[in-house]
Amino acid sequence: MVSSHQDTDLCTEPEVLRTNNELGHPLGNGGEEFVDCYSEADISKTLAYAYETNRTVNIISGGTKRGYGGQIEQADILLSLKHYKGIVEHSVGDLTMTVRPGTTIKEITDELSPFGQCLALDPPWPEQATIGGVIAANDSGPKRLLYGSARDFVIGTRIVYADGRIIRTGGKVVKNVAGYDMNKLFIGSMGTLGVISEITLKLRPIPKYEGVSILHFQNGQEMAIRKFAVHLLDSMLEPVCLEVLTPSVAKKMTGKNQYALVIAFEDRERAVREQEKWIQEHIPKEAVLTIFHQHEASEWWGQFYHLGASRCNTTDDVKIQAALKIGSNNLDVLDNLQIACQLADDIGVYVEGHGGVGHGITKIFMEGFPEAFISFVELLRKKVEERHGYVLCTHLPFVLRQKISVWGDKPEHFFLLDGIKQVNDPKRILNRKRYVGGL
Amino acid sequence: MADNKGRLVDLLSKDNVESGAPCETKRLGNYLWDDPPDENKWADCVHCGMCLEACPTYQETGEEQQSPRGRVYLIKAVAEGKIDVNDAFAKPVFDCLDCRACETACPADVQVGGLIEEARGQIRQALPLTGFAGVFSRTVLRGIFPHQNRINTLGGLMRFYQKSGMQQLARKSGVLRIMPTHLKDMEAILPEVGKPVQGRFPDVVPAEGIPKQRVAILTGCIMDVMFSDVNEATIRVLTHNGFEVGLPKRQGCCGALHVHAGERETGKKLAKQNIEAFKEYDKVLVNAAGCGCALQEYPELFKDDPDMLPLAEAFSSKVEDVSKFLYDNDFKRPTAELKTKITYHDACHLAHGQGVRFEPRHILSEIPGVEMVDLPDADRCCGSAGIYNLTHPEMAGKLLDRKIDDIPEQVEMVSMGNPGCMLQIAMGVTKYGRSEKVVHTVQLLDWAYEKEKSATTS
Amino acid sequence: MLFGKDRKATKPDAIIQQLMRIVGQKEVLYLQEDLISYECDGYTMSKGMPKAVVFVNNTKQVSDVVKYLNKQGIPYIARGAGTGLSGGATPLGGEVLISLVRMKKMLHLDLENRKAVVEPGYINLKLTQSISDKGYYYAPDPSSQYACTIGGNVAENSGGAHCLKYGVTTNHILGLEVVLPTGEIIELGEDGVPDRPGYDLLGLLTGSEGTLGIVTKITVKVLKNPEAKKTVLAYFDDIADASQAVSEIIAAGIIPAALEMMDQIAIEGVESAAYPVGHPRDIAAFLLIEVDGVAAGIEDQIDEILTVCKDNQVREVKVARDEAERGLWWANRKMGFGAMGAISPDYLVQDGVIPRTRLPEVLTKIAEISKKYDLRIANIFHAGDGNLHPLILFDARIPGQSERASSAGSACLKVCADVGGSITGEHGVGIEKSDEMRFIFHDDEIEAQTKIRAVFNPDDRLNPGKLFPQPGRCVEVKQEMSKEGL
Known part of the structure; x- marks a missing residue:
């Protein structure tokens, strides 16, 4: 059992608090004061203090998602989890591990690989992105097609609530339906319901063999991609991803300025090769196939995970960067990418994009002038929403977030979301206005 | 058997003393009469619900009390004194088709059918039938079925009705219009009534060639009137396979309808009569699934009668469906071709009641030129369920609609092993203006043999 | 006793009559004899008489019934x-049961986008059966899948034998239409599109045991x-x-689709029931292991599994010869509880x-519990x-x-909780284990959940008294009470 209240005078300023020297960050989401947390107690103390004294708190870790949502440039306190990292427990036989939020994806991978295990989550920027941030923002990569996303393998958390109490959700076992599935509330909640102080994850064995097959389609042959993808999805193949790349991304990755379909297999070697054989046998006549295995495949992915915009790669001051996440029906991904490319041409922004035809998530990176972005997002959103999809801005400079709706319209059931926020953070101090509808 | 003979006569004569005499009554909760439902049968039920979707009445209504689990729960509730034996209890108990699909689905082998019949017995004693139902029960169930001569007379009348032109007259005159729809539908498909095999065939029909074994067949009550051609086919098929076929005279109705209706005392009388009638035989073959099942379940009727129970058990072990018997005895594969596409419907009392599913299908598939097409949910009740289609026309009609709907378009025949289903499905086929011929499995085998014979003679 | 012989509610009261006006006269059960089989579900240790059972045919009826009952405080x-x-x-006694079994249609099937839309009364197994000819299936397979509804699966977040590899119900739900306890109708995960902005109410609702809304x-x-x-x-x-x-x-890096175990008493049960396989009665346990995937990768895994078994003193190990044998093994396993x-x-x-x-x-501790309470315990x-x-x-x-x-x-649950486990993996808390929630959650954590419930279901009128312990009552009290036979 965990004691829920710290025995400290709540109104005393925790000694960890110090003045923030890095004010006026172009991505906003900063704080007047800065806390670097090294323990759960640090988090709890800070929040208890903030709660009592009605101070707002912004939460940050690796910083890759600093440009993701948020209408407040400076909160009272910027709480960093970057140094609250490390593995709490790795139960090898149970294929589970408990980690602290500031642990980067790369660190987790490195810790696990000697045991032949991995976390099957492949968000971009694994060296900077921390597990806490990835869970809070519900980020994912192309391989969610087979492996799923955060909600499929977070089995437990410890959450520091706004008032400093520590609440556990879920547990340490892979199957658990005791009480509400509270884990889900915190995944993707952008830190607005509590600060994640520990995460227990379900792991997988590292696949024995991997291969990446890239099919390049001649320009103008986009219909062939769809046809092939549908055929493949209806086959007995079990790809881990089925990601379409825009010509701009393909050019970066392979040198060919053409739409490409990336099909990855991770299984026993024989199974991988057998599936690649199927691809070779069914390759559309318009397409050219390249296959990488093992080391080459990993390298290819290494490059892929460093595409696009985040705080990790900024350019000059005039042109800015932005990133979008589109959710849609699986097969609409292809159309969404084409629409984005078309709009980009019309409006005059540079875009790169990729999306999974098996899972419905598309990511778009943009570079250009701010004014062009506004109309680009507006027009794209309109098109996507026509087919029941949505567009989110996962990376935008603070000033632009005042002009472009990051989350789109509030859902009709917003009152429930608001009610939940009210329960967990009645004073609305945590990542205030970071999430949809100003939550 | 010889040892039992004397006792059997005693028992049978003892029964002739009307059983109105007060005897010690075994009360069980609110069951106040003799022969209450068997506690051990519901003790097996753990309320898991696996039976729900197997039950046609649950599928139609979605009501728990109209499910096997629910009915068992109600039956138990009466024993626990929670509810009375009254109309509200009687409804779900009598709405059961007695199709036994639940028994197939049940992981714990709960004998739902037996429980239902026992509960019906209690209900009939608590709430004697009045009005039309009472008249029907008294005249038909108690007055006609136990007496084969009366059935034969009725059959004769029906034959007269059909042959004399009265049927045509009735159909034209509109007399039928005043009948309830379901009876009208039924009239429309009355098979052409033939002459019973009983009396036309010798007591023992000799085998073709050297006899392998002597078997008896249950000629049945309705079967021998409405479907005497199926009985004839059965005799021909068996004799062609080298069996001597006995047609014991004293046999009668199996009693299934009575037991299903809660008329357990009449059922017991008929059971005793049949046990006696077949005592000379080691094998009793049945071509009507419902009857076969009833004969096999005679021990259930005598569960509280230690004298009769061993006799009933010995008897029931001799009873077998004709298709299973043919299959087990390596029936002669016909050589003549019957070019036809058929589908097979599992009669409830064959598939669920006796576990016979594979054998009839195998027989059909061994006939050259027969192409088998699967019937979806082949073992879902067609709604016939003995006289259920008379007592519950609405539910029976819904089930029939589903059954007809499931029959694949391209088939020419629907084969099965139960006369009740044959009547019901024939009615459905007519109602929907379809052309499939409704046949008994042994009939197809018979036709193949006959074709073979005529080919060799010509 | 609620159901004495003299209590004959044969005439529908005003509330029943109004419910009949909403859904139709034949769609309401209210006679004691009709209600009694609704006293309990598959868990029979606790029983309560409902006031009525209302069969609904569409979302609007659900909403109308809910609104009316709210107004009446029922x-x-x-x-x-x-x-x-x-x-x-x-x-618990006196609730109106809203039966969703007649809402059992498949509304939409989109295989290209790999999704299906069904009504809550749709039977789990039927979904797989209706798409299997096209080569598709629905993964969550609780043993009750022959009869259970997908709506119920969502409420309980049902698992099944194959969730080791494929996950439980929550991993397969893309969207829900929900009638809230206010009668309002909301849609979550519209069109099955993943990751819509807003807290993951889909995830929260799945497994909420019917306390947050009616799907x-x-x-x-x-x-x-x-x-x-x-x-x-x-x-x-x-x-x-x-x-x-x-x-x-x-540890060998295999994720079997299923990995089931049954001990000797359980084997005695299934072998005495409807689908005997012929397992030896004197073995201590058997494992039923299923591997699936791309054919070329399967043989290796089977070889490794056989080796592991042999390395661990297996008496006999065999691979199913054909689908019929596999089917029998599974039927034997899936009928385990009922058996x-x-x-x-x-x-x-x-x-x-x-x-x-x-x-x-x-397992050793469970054996001790068996001895202590002098009751046989089978393990499946x-x-x-x-x-x-x-x-x-x-x-x-x-x-x-x-x-x-x-x-x-x-006591078994306490053992599980004490080794860092949970009191329920797939059956839910319900009435049965609400007190045992305290084995794994402290008061603040329970309160964090009941407060969420209050956002949806402020008066606790929807499925009241489930899932969470009654304040101030602890497990020991329950055990004491049960000893006294209360």
Whole structure:
């Protein structure tokens, strides 16, 4: 059992608090004061203090998602989890591990690989992105097609609530339906319901063999991609991803300025090769196939995970960067990418994009002038929403977030979301206005 | 058997003393009469619900009390004194088709059918039938079925009705219009009534060639009137396979309808009569699934009668469906071709009641030129369920609609092993203006043999 | 007793009449004889009479019924097939049951985008059956899948034998239409599009045991059938060897589609029931292991599994020859709970979860509990994910046995909680385990959840008294009460 209240005078300023020297960050989401947390107690103390004294708190870790949502440039306190990292427990036989939020994806991978295990989550920027941030923002990569996303393998958390109490959700076992599935509330909640102080994850064995097959389609042959993808999805193949790349991304990755379909297999070697054989046998006549295995495949992915915009790669001051996440029906991904490319041409922004035809998530990176972005997002959103999809801005400079709706319209059931926020953070101090509808 | 003979006569004569005499009554909760439902049968039920979707009445209504689990729960509730034996209890108990699909689905082998019949017995004693139902029960169930001569007379009348032109007259005159729809539908498909095999065939029909074994067949009550051609086919098929076929005279109705209706005392009388009638035989073959099942379940009727129970058990072990018997005895594969596409419907009392599913299908598939097409949910009740289609026309009609709907378009025949289903499905086929011929499995085998014979003679 | 002989509510009261006006006269059950079979669901240790059962045919009717009951202040419960094993659909007494079994249509099927939309009364297995000819299936396969509804699966977040590899219900739900306790109709995960902005209410609702809303439409993920499936049956003379084999299979980097274990008493049960396989009666346990996936990768995995079994003193190990044999093995396993009826008049199934590696010690403790309470305990479990189903066998007709069974069940859960596990892996908390929630959650954590409930269901009128312990009551109290036969 965990004691829920710290025995400290709540109104005393925790000694960890110090003045923030890095004010006026172009991505906003900063704080007047800065806390670097090294323990759960640090988090709890800070929040208890903030709660009592009605101070707002912004939460940050690796910083890759600093440009993701948020209408407040400076909160009272910027709480960093970057140094609250490390593995709490790795139960090898149970294929589970408990980690602290500031642990980067790369660190987790490195810790696990000697045991032949991995976390099957492949968000971009694994060296900077921390597990806490990835869970809070519900980020994912192309391989969610087979492996799923955060909600499929977070089995437990410890959450520091706004008032400093520590609440556990879920547990340490892979199957658990005791009480509400509270884990889900915190995944993707952008830190607005509590600060994640520990995460227990379900792991997988590292696949024995991997291969990446890239099919390049001649320009103008986009219909062939769809046809092939549908055929493949209806086959007995079990790809881990089925990601379409825009010509701009393909050019970066392979040198060919053409739409490409990336099909990855991770299984026993024989199974991988057998599936690649199927691809070779069914390759559309318009397409050219390249296959990488093992080391080459990993390298290819290494490059892929460093595409696009985040705080990790900024350019000059005039042109800015932005990133979008589109959710849609699986097969609409292809159309969404084409629409984005078309709009980009019309409006005059540079875009790169990729999306999974098996899972419905598309990511778009943009570079250009701010004014062009506004109309680009507006027009794209309109098109996507026509087919029941949505567009989110996962990376935008603070000033632009005042002009472009990051989350789109509030859902009709917003009152429930608001009610939940009210329960967990009645004073609305945590990542205030970071999430949809100003939550 | 010889040892039992004397006792059997005693028992049978003892029964002739009307059983109105007060005897010690075994009360069980609110069951106040003799022969209450068997506690051990519901003790097996753990309320898991696996039976729900197997039950046609649950599928139609979605009501728990109209499910096997629910009915068992109600039956138990009466024993626990929670509810009375009254109309509200009687409804779900009598709405059961007695199709036994639940028994197939049940992981714990709960004998739902037996429980239902026992509960019906209690209900009939608590709430004697009045009005039309009472008249029907008294005249038909108690007055006609136990007496084969009366059935034969009725059959004769029906034959007269059909042959004399009265049927045509009735159909034209509109007399039928005043009948309830379901009876009208039924009239429309009355098979052409033939002459019973009983009396036309010798007591023992000799085998073709050297006899392998002597078997008896249950000629049945309705079967021998409405479907005497199926009985004839059965005799021909068996004799062609080298069996001597006995047609014991004293046999009668199996009693299934009575037991299903809660008329357990009449059922017991008929059971005793049949046990006696077949005592000379080691094998009793049945071509009507419902009857076969009833004969096999005679021990259930005598569960509280230690004298009769061993006799009933010995008897029931001799009873077998004709298709299973043919299959087990390596029936002669016909050589003549019957070019036809058929589908097979599992009669409830064959598939669920006796576990016979594979054998009839195998027989059909061994006939050259027969192409088998699967019937979806082949073992879902067609709604016939003995006289259920008379007592519950609405539910029976819904089930029939589903059954007809499931029959694949391209088939020419629907084969099965139960006369009740044959009547019901024939009615459905007519109602929907379809052309499939409704046949008994042994009939197809018979036709193949006959074709073979005529080919060799010509 | 609520149901004395003299209490004959034959005339519908004003509330029943109004419900009849909303849904139709024939769609409301209110006679005691009609209601009595609704006293409990698949969990029979707790019973309560509903006020009425209302059959709804569409979302609007659900909403109208809910609005009306709210106005009248009458509590209500959504019910599917009633196969739940924790009393989630069991009335405490006086609730109106809203039966969703007649809402059983498939509304939409989109195989290209791998999703199907069904009504809540749609039967789990029917979904797979209706798409199997096209090569697709619905993954969550609770053993009750022959009869249970997908609406019920959502409420309970049902698992199944194959969730080791494919996950439980929540991993397969893309969208829900929900009638809130206010009668409002909301849509979550519209069109099955993933990751919509806003807190993951889909995830929260799934497994909320019918306390947050009534699901009236469900969008589920459908999967392509694996190219190949191989099933292994391994007989062990020592349960520790079987447990060790489980760990080693996982350690070998294999994620079997299913990894099931059954002990000797459980084997006695299934072998006495409807689908006997012919398992030797004298073995300590068997493992049923299924691997699926791309055919070319399967053989290696089977070889490794066979090796692991042999390394762990397996008595006999075999691979299913054909689909018929595989089907029989699975039928034997899936009928496991019901099969207990063949060897015991009553059983209580528990649903604890433990870290897989603690299996041997937990099984020893369960054996001790069996001895202490003098009740036989059979074990059927999803060994792969550490989800145990101790089946406590008893005879309710023998005074005191029900209470002892209940206490033994609670003790099993305590053991699971103490090794860092959970009190339920797939059956839900329901009425049964609400007090045992305290084994794993402290008051603040329970309060954090009840406050969320209050956002949706402020008056606790929807499925009241479920899931969470009554304030101030602890498990020991329950056990004491049960000892006194209350």
